[in-house]
Amino acid sequence: MTISQIQTITAFVDDQDRAKRFYTEVLGFAVRSDRTMGDNRWLEVAPGDSGTAIVLHKPFPGASAGTLGGVILASADLDDTVARLRADGAQVDGPADMPWGRQATFADPDGNSYVLIADGAR
Template identity: 70%
Template sequence: MTINRINTITAFVADQDKAKEFYASVLGFAVRADRVVGGNRWLEVVPGGEGTSIVLHKPFPGASAGGLAGVILGSDDVDAAVARLRDAGAEVDGPDELPWGRQATFADPDGNSFVLQAPPAQDWQR
């Protein structure tokens, strides 16, 4: 068995409609799927329309909204992305220059937290 990719990350959210608005309108993610499967709504968004997606799902029993942390999102223009987030009312820390590149942090309305990062310096990855 070989594991060779991450298909989907799940972010638990309290209100899927509110989350959809934030991820689609504020972050500019494409909605890959929005359908009811059994008793659950499968709401899947993806930056740039391809790659690893985020499922915005109601919390499973015993879980709560807002527990996702450490996901790093890439941007070719961190400053413009930060300005857009702030204009939409999001709290953003940064952007800051760090040894591995320019980055900022923010959270969605439920408290799921993300790092927004410019492409890392080429020598950092060696």
């Protein structure tokens, strides 16, 4: 078996338009795809030319919005990114110095949680 990459991660959201605004206007992600297919809308965002995208999707039956956690995002300027997130109303914990580097945590409007690290920290 040869798996070459993680292509997409799905973040369940209740309001795709609100999520799109947060991910594009607050996080600065680009929309890779925004298509309606029947009753479904495929809304895919990613930071720049990053290989992995996040699909902002309505919850599937039996799933709930806000259940994504543990995804790690990297920033070239952690302190500036944290300040901008706070200025845009996001709840941010940190940054804090950890054995592997500096990190902060935040959630999108639906409660999907992310870890934000300084580039190169691991």
